[in-house]
Amino acid sequence: MTQIQYKGTGSASGRTGSRYWRSKSAYLGALPFLLFSGIFLLYPTWNVISGAFKDNYGVTSTAQLKSVFNSPIARGAFSNSIELSIKTAIVGAILGGLFAWAISTGKQGGMFYKISVALSSVLAQFGGVMLVFAFLATFGFNGLVLTFATRFFPSTFLSDPSWLYSMNGLAVLYTFFQIPLMVLVFLPTLENLKPQWREASDALGGKFYEYWLRVGIPILTPSFAGAALLLFVNSFSAYATASILINLSDFLTPLQIATALTSETGGSNPAEAKVLSFFMVIVVVIAMTLYALVRRNVSKWEQRR
Amino acid sequence: MKQTLGVKIWRWSIISIVAFYLLVPLYAMLDFSTKPFGFADTGRTFSAWATIGKQEDLLQAVTRSLITAAIVMALILFLVVPTAIWVQLKLPLLRRPFELLCLIPLAIPAIVIVVGIAPLYRWISINLSESPITLAGVYSMLILPYTYRSLSAALDAVDIHTLAEAATTLGAGISRVIFGIIMPTIKTGIINGSFIAIALVLGEFTISNILNFKTFQVVIAQIGRTNGQVAVAVSLASLLFVLVLLLLIPNKKRHGAILDVDIA
Numbered sequence: 001m002t003q004i005q006y007k008g009t010g011s012a013s014g015r016t017g018s019r020y021w022r023s024k025s026a027y028l029g030a031l032p033f034l035l036f037s038g039i040f041l042l043y044p045t046w047n048v049i050s051g052a053f054k055d056n057y058g059v060t061s062t063a064q065l066k067s068v069f070n071s072p073i074a075r076g077a078f079s080n081s082i083e084l085s086i087k088t089a090i091v092g093a094i095l096g097g098l099f100a101w102a103i104s105t106g107k108q109g110g111m112f113y114k115i116s117v118a119l120s121s122v123l124a125q126f127g128g129v130m131l132v133f134a135f136l137a138t139f140g141f142n143g144l145v146l147t148f149a150t151r152f153f154p155s156t157f158l159s160d161p162s163w164l165y166s167m168n169g170l171a172v173l174y175t176f177f178q179i180p181l182m183v184l185v186f187l188p189t190l191e192n193l194k195p196q197w198r199e200a201s202d203a204l205g206g207k208f209y210e211y212w213l214r215v216g217i218p219i220l221t222p223s224f225a226g227a228a229l230l231l232f233v234n235s236f237s238a239y240a241t242a243s244i245l246i247n248l249s250d251f252l253t254p255l256q257i258a259t260a261l262t263s264e265t266g267g268s269n270p271a272e273a274k275v276l277s278f279f280m281v282i283v284v285v286i287a288m289t290l291y292a293l294v295r296r297n298v299s300k301w302e303q304r305r
Numbered sequence: 306m307k308q309t310l311g312v313k314i315w316r317w318s319i320i321s322i323v324a325f326y327l328l329v330p331l332y333a334m335l336d337f338s339t340k341p342f343g344f345a346d347t348g349r350t351f352s353a354w355a356t357i358g359k360q361e362d363l364l365q366a367v368t369r370s371l372i373t374a375a376i377v378m379a380l381i382l383f384l385v386v387p388t389a390i391w392v393q394l395k396l397p398l399l400r401r402p403f404e405l406l407c408l409i410p411l412a413i414p415a416i417v418i419v420v421g422i423a424p425l426y427r428w429i430s431i432n433l434s435e436s437p438i439t440l441a442g443v444y445s446m447l448i449l450p451y452t453y454r455s456l457s458a459a460l461d462a463v464d465i466h467t468l469a470e471a472a473t474t475l476g477a478g479i480s481r482v483i484f485g486i487i488m489p490t491i492k493t494g495i496i497n498g499s500f501i502a503i504a505l506v507l508g509e510f511t512i513s514n515i516l517n518f519k520t521f522q523v524v525i526a527q528i529g530r531t532n533g534q535v536a537v538a539v540s541l542a543s544l545l546f547v548l549v550l551l552l553l554i555p556n557k558k559r560h561g562a563i564l565d566v567d568i569a
Contacts, residue, residue: 137330
């Protein structure tokens with residue numbers, strides 16, 4: 001379908017023989033994509049944003065917006081979501097950043113480098129079903145650590161799998177995919193650090209920690225902050241992991257949205273789902289704007305490949 | 306650069322801590338999936354692994370997911386890539402809006418897309434058919450930022466205007482220019498983009514679960530409710546499969562390309 005479209009405009013403008021064939025009909029070539037993205041991207045986005053200002057019968061009102069904003073359940077879920085995202089973004093960024101540094105100081109193209117990068121790309125996508133199973137196999141009933149802990153440390157929290165279903169449990173799970181994501185995002189930055197800076201610092205008698213304190217960390221701070229913001233968004237938007245671990249509840253905003261959307265007990269409330277989604281989008285947009293601002297500082301020194 | 310002892314100690318302690326955290330759950334999966342249940346609590350059994358191939362609905366789900374991935378790739382190849390080239394070649398005014406359009410999904414979490422698409426999806430499945438095409442459409446939009454990034458990097462590296470002019474001078478039609486001349490030169494970018502597409506489709510849960518579409522992940526979750534061992538075995542198997550695939554494909558820059566998203 002698209003091909004025909006291109007052919008049509010191509011032959012029509014080809015006849016004019018102009019160097020750039022720029023004409024009004026060239027815009028037709030962008031039409032199929034525009035239609036497609038209109039259906040699958042712009043329409044849903046518009047549906048959510050406009051729907052946030054309507055009630056369930058399609059009448060424009062801000063009642064739903066206000067009631068969700070003042071609802072203690074929604075507020076609790078929202079603050080849980082934000083708390084979880086901030087925690088896992090910080091821990092993931094620090095551990096992942098350190099791990100990326102450890103990888104980058106090794107031999108490039110070596111076996112360790114190759115395996116860590118490949119493992120990171122796999123595990124960064126690991127969230128959801130498989131992640132939950134991995135942790136249930138570790139800390140759940142009959143799991144590896146649980147079996148070990150019940151035998152040797154029966155009084156610690158590890159001997160009881162219920163901690164997995166709490167905020168801290170979720171944070172431990174989320175960090176599992178945040179660390180590899182951080183490695184993927186941050187490793188290229190570390191590799192773009194100019195070796196000359198290190199050499200200059202060494203030549204002037206700077207020690208290892210002095211180099212990092214005065215050169216490395218100040219230079220990397222914007223990239224690091226940007227990466228942490230990406231992790232925040234990644235965790236904030238995550239739904240699969242929590243939904244499998246704690247099915248249908250109001251613990252996190254994504255879970256509450258799913259409940260509002262699909263509830264089969266007659267409590268389905270699409271308007272509420274839209275309002276909650278609208279609030280989520282606002283948070284993500286703020287985080288991504290900050291990310292864009294931070295990246296602007298980065299590009300001053302980092303030559304993009 | 307010579308490393309002092311202190312640096313080495315730091316480096317290896319970081320590596321061992323993170324590796325421990327990342328590898329223990331993976332090992333636990335292996336342990337769990339080979340554990341004999343019941344009274345025989347010694348030894349190992351691979352019965353859970355042996356039954357993977359016999360899971361009828363799992364095989365169906367894999368096929369369904371792969372078909373969806375193929376449709377997503379077709380959409381990228383015949384819709385997104387040609388449009389990106391077209392905009393770059395002929396519509397300089399649309400370049401900025403096109404970029405913005407491609408970056409919108411970054412601000413819209415998957416769960417929000419579901420909320421927005423649900424009415425349309427319901428309409429389509431009632432009035433047309435419940436085919437993977439709708440799902441593939443949503444997926445292809447979801448990965449748009451990543452596709453766009455790898456594409457625009459590839460397009461920036463080649464002077465496509467000169468290529469296009471040379472080709473038209475020699476008598477090539479516009480479809481020949483796009484599909485025969487420019488697309489082969491930005492092959493790497495396209496391959497990178499397609500790789501992300503496959504990874505996303507095979508790993509996606511949120512949208513397919515809420516829209517009641519039985520993809521790979523949704524079915525694994527279902528199996529997990531009845532038979533934990535098989536589900537864990539399947540998860541580990543698919544994880545190892547992708548890992549080996551990644552190690553075998555010789556592509557140095559791929560790790561940079563997967564998440565080289567940058568909206569600044």
